[in-house]
Amino acid sequence: MKNVNAAKQNREGQWVDVCAVEELPPNSGVCALVADSQVAVFYLTKDKTIYAVDNYDPFSKANVLSRGIIGDVKGEVVVASPIYKQHFSLKSGQCLEDASVRIATYPVRVVGDRVQLGHREAVGQPFCRR
């Protein structure tokens, strides 16, 4: 499949511009297409942090995690799958119900008013404190 985001890739190569910060709904998620990956992007107002993980739910095998409810389980910031309700850490991608399952995370940064995502599993900040 053609990489529709090629045009949006900035000069640093690694970072992909996805949307303006104000396009992120507060305490909720959106899905961004980055290269061939679907990325769930969440904006948590309480700690003013943007998190990015895979949108693909390995349990239901559907691209739905951006539509899950976010919150915390004993302090760990998580998204709950909207299909079968497993929780995934937004910082590490670890599934809380099944130690053998982890989803990928993505580095996030904000440049000006734009949200940018790094490559899948790339080393770097998994989230961005504004």
Add this chain to the structure above:
Amino acid sequence: MTKQTLVVIGNGMVGHHFLETLAGSDVRDRYEIVTFCEEPRLAYDRVHLSAYFSGKTAADLSLVQSGFYEQHGITVHVGDKAVAIDRDRRTVTSEKGIEIGYDRLVLATGSYPFVPPIPGHERKGCLVYRTIEDLEQIVAAAQTATIGAVVGGGLLGLEAAKALKDLGLDTHVVEFAPRLMAVQIDEGGGAMLRHKIEALGVQVHTGKNTTNIGDGDERRHKMQFADGEELETDIILFSAGIRPRDELARAAGLETGPRGGIVIDNQCRTSDDAIHAIGECALWNERIFGLVAPGYQMARTVVERLAGKESQFTGADMSTKLKLMGVDVASIGDAHARTPGARCYTYQNEPRELYKKMVVSADGKQLLGAVLVGDAAEYDTLLQYCLNGIELPIDPDSLILPQRDGSAGFGLGPDALPDSAQICSCYSVSKGRICEAIDAGCSDLFALKAETSASTGCGGCAALLKSVLDSELAKRGLEVNTDICEHFPYTRQDLYHLVRVNDIRSFDELIEQHGRGLGCDICKPAVASILAACWNDYVLNDEHAGLQDTNDHALANMQKNGTYSIVPRVPGGEITPDQMIAMAEVAKKYNLYTKITGAQRIDLFGARLEQLPDIWKELIDAGLESGHAYAKALRTVKSCVGSTWCRYGVDDSVGLAIELENRYKGLRAPHKLKMAVSGCTRECAEAQGKDVGVIATENGWNLYVCGNGGMKPRHADLFATDLDRETLIRYIDRFFMFYIKTADRLQRTSVWMENLEGGLDYLKSVIIDDRLGICAELEQQMAAIIGTYQCEWKTTISDESKRKRFRHFINSDLPDSNIVFVDERGQIRPTREEERKHIRVAVVG
């Protein structure tokens, strides 16, 4: 090992209980089990027989779960009476000619109603009150009658009087003794009971010896009494006590008592070791036990004996508590103070129509008996004092005197009860057994009832059971944590109250003031529902959108592959051809899979997130609106076609269903709500399987509540009868708001009611009698919700920023390429996993 044959004669309450207990025991497999049932139907609940007149059917009263006997390999001969026992050959012969050899025989033949040999007692219209066939005859006779008389003012006689009253007859009770319920209660209690029953419109005649029944001048019969007075009536119901059915045993030469009854020993054995007798046919220690609990005890004794245990039947407590025509009456132990040296305390309150008496031992330390009329709240406590020999407080009368200083009184705490204390007498469940069940993990009433059967018989011990549960949980430091989740130290009910009282309008406000952390997928949807039930804002407002559960989040039902299904509202199931065409056109255009739902609607499957607004634009333009199938809210009001078309319908069920659906549409609740309206008692809309069901009668509407289908189906309970439309709607308004206000999250109305202390009666007192004084408030809150209804999809499509939520990608208009369908039976379906391997999926996470 070859199996022995065990034959049970009689399939009444006790016979069935015996089989049920045997089927659940270790020795079940040792026997080939055969039972004879004289009546045309399997065992049913004779204790609650009068419920037949307030709407219950024979099926509702049945005690035998469908398939129970088949499942346990028990052979039942229904409608076939055992007519002979040959003890030498050890065989039983039935009326239809079946002959079966037995190794063990259990007689559970019950009793028959005693009809005094008054001249004229066999006249047409002279009936008895024991079987469902008797009830059918009473109903038939009542159709052409205006006056009914019951001969016998005992417990059953008053039940029978209630039945006649429910049938709309002018009702008389004729009692030979000088007072009502002479066996169970004393003179003072009997007088109070009479006063209360007469106030309900039943005429009571005590000290009346009927000498003749002949033709009446005005009515069908004339009853003549020894004192020269007369009573004219159309129906005479004899309820003058019971006599054991011992004719089979007698003919077989078993020992019987001089006044009837099959003589048994402590093992419930008759004079023939191979034959047992249990229930009302058995005579133990020269006594017949006319209550169900002792019969059950005998049944258990026999099963335990078969299993080789040292079980004995050593008599039974005959204490009773019941509601007669709405009047609480209770009798404990030695109610007549016949024990030598016994002394009494009596409290009588004429304005409030209360009568309470305690009988104590000569030293004042033990409770021997009690009588309660008008209010039996102290029954549980007094019974425990009496049965367990617990020493009375220094001022014993404090137990029955009203507490005017606001203190809780001297009720016996559950801690004071020994482990042997019997909590449930119907199923003989001790406090020790309940504690075991709690240790095994039962932490609520629902689980406890299922595990121990406690409180599933007459239900009289429900409050006591609850207090034992609470106290035991607290003792284990296990007081069930009722917090909704780790973010709020509150129950759902508490949160509802906080939101209402403090005028809280958002989740952020609530968690900041009353919670901690970020919230989660438990508390967020629960709070979203509470906020909607209180303030009814648009659910996808910025501050609410992130709280919504999977389906509310997209105002559609998410399916396994991440696509959605769409259910437009079809109020009452009434739909125009144009609306059907509009739906069909949308389904065709977007290639959606279509299916008729169980709730008289049409479901369109396979819509992608980004298609939802366009699809809804077209549906709304065609005059359709959101069906809220995605929400914990009112779903649908199912209806039959009703009197408009149906030859049998007695009222317009479709019209009422549409009115109700439009009234409550969009109402957010702790769980989904389903309703139905049937136009006659044939019940084609299955209203008795809904949270709220309405059935048309000749005189208005009957209201049923707290039914559901699903995993644990439950029939709804009759809540009120013959209501006019206005009252009906008022009750439903109150019922829904009270449920929304007090239920736990994801608790259907059925479980909610079963966990309410006092259950259905309590609910009636709140909704009908306004016991809590909140009905006006509930109605007002409902009016506010109805007044602020909006079609959420209409609001969504008319706001560009809201429509944006429905893109799959925030940075691309491409669809999710992981969603792939294949064709099946001419429509789409999601690919299965193995099929997907053969289809190249370009975009994966």
